[in-house]
Amino acid sequence: MPATTRDLPHPDLADVELTEVLFALSDPSRLELVRLIARDGPQTVANCQAVDPAALKSTFSHHLKTLREAGVVRNVPAGRQRMVSLRRDELDERFPGLLDSVLRQAETRARRRDQSRVT
Amino acid sequence: MPATTRDLPHPDLADVELTEVLFALSDPSRLELVRLIARDGPQTVANCQAVDPAALKSTFSHHLKTLREAGVVRNVPAGRQRMVSLRRDELDERFPGLLDSVLRQAETRARRRDQSRVT
Numbered sequence: 723m724p725a726t727t728r729d730l731p732h733p734d735l736a737d738v739e740l741t742e743v744l745f746a747l748s749d750p751s752r753l754e755l756v757r758l759i760a761r762d763g764p765q766t767v768a769n770c771q772a773v774d775p776a777a778l779k780s781t782f783s784h785h786l787k788t789l790r791e792a793g794v795v796r797n798v799p800a801g802r803q804r805m806v807s808l809r810r811d812e813l814d815e816r817f818p819g820l821l822d823s824v825l826r827q828a829e830t831r832a833r834r835r836d837q838s839r840v841t
Numbered sequence: 842m843p844a845t846t847r848d849l850p851h852p853d854l855a856d857v858e859l860t861e862v863l864f865a866l867s868d869p870s871r872l873e874l875v876r877l878i879a880r881d882g883p884q885t886v887a888n889c890q891a892v893d894p895a896a897l898k899s900t901f902s903h904h905l906k907t908l909r910e911a912g913v914v915r916n917v918p919a920g921r922q923r924m925v926s927l928r929r930d931e932l933d934e935r936f937p938g939l940l941d942s943v944l945r946q947a948e949t950r951a952r953r954r955d956q957s958r959v960t
Contacts, residue, residue, distance in 0.1 A: 740943070
């Protein structure tokens with residue numbers, strides 16, 4: 723596949739509306755993915771898929787597209803794979819405090835969930 | 842209409858998921874409504890409708906229902922009318938910093954929009 727078709731469009735954060743970002747983060751699988759990338763750093767698309775192994779590949783692709791089009795993640799070729807990273811600095815500049823607040827809540831939620839699995 | 846049918850259910854904030862709140866705030870009309878109630882205090886349903894006068898009544902009712910079911914607003918009878926108020930203290934306790942951050946962005950957005958209308 724030539725490099726050009728592997729390059730996906732990424733919006734300028736200045737053109738992204740707050741409501742688009744809120745919508746992108748409003749799905750449990752998408753939020754979980756953003757939480758993991760925020761915690762562990764950029765991930766391959768294959769690793770990202772592990773967030774919700776039961777999801778159809780098409781559903782998962784749609785989630786990645788929604789996050790990319792809302793300016794939340796970058797999805798770029800890296801060798802034979804693709805890497806997904808969080809556009810954290812840009813998001814923090816455009817929407818100060820938003821991602822921090824959402825991720826703090828998501829972490830609390832994930833901790834509660836993990837604790838209830840253990841007990 | 843008997844009082845009982847006028848009383849709508851409101852969730853306990855402890856049972857509301859972050860993603861539900863993000864989704865409720867991810868629509869431009871709903872976010873604008875929340876912004877106005879946060880700024881000006883509780884509003885009658887009729888006043889709320891003025892946020893988006895072009896919207897169908899059914900669309901608007903659906904917006905109010907989405908906000909109420911996500912625990913963002915209360916919608917209670919007040920004489921012959923209904924009053925819509927923001928559950929701000931409860932939301933701040935459950936999701937610290939989230940509403941502040943979203944409303945700050947929404948205010949910035951609204952100011953830009955109003956300025957571009959004036960000029």
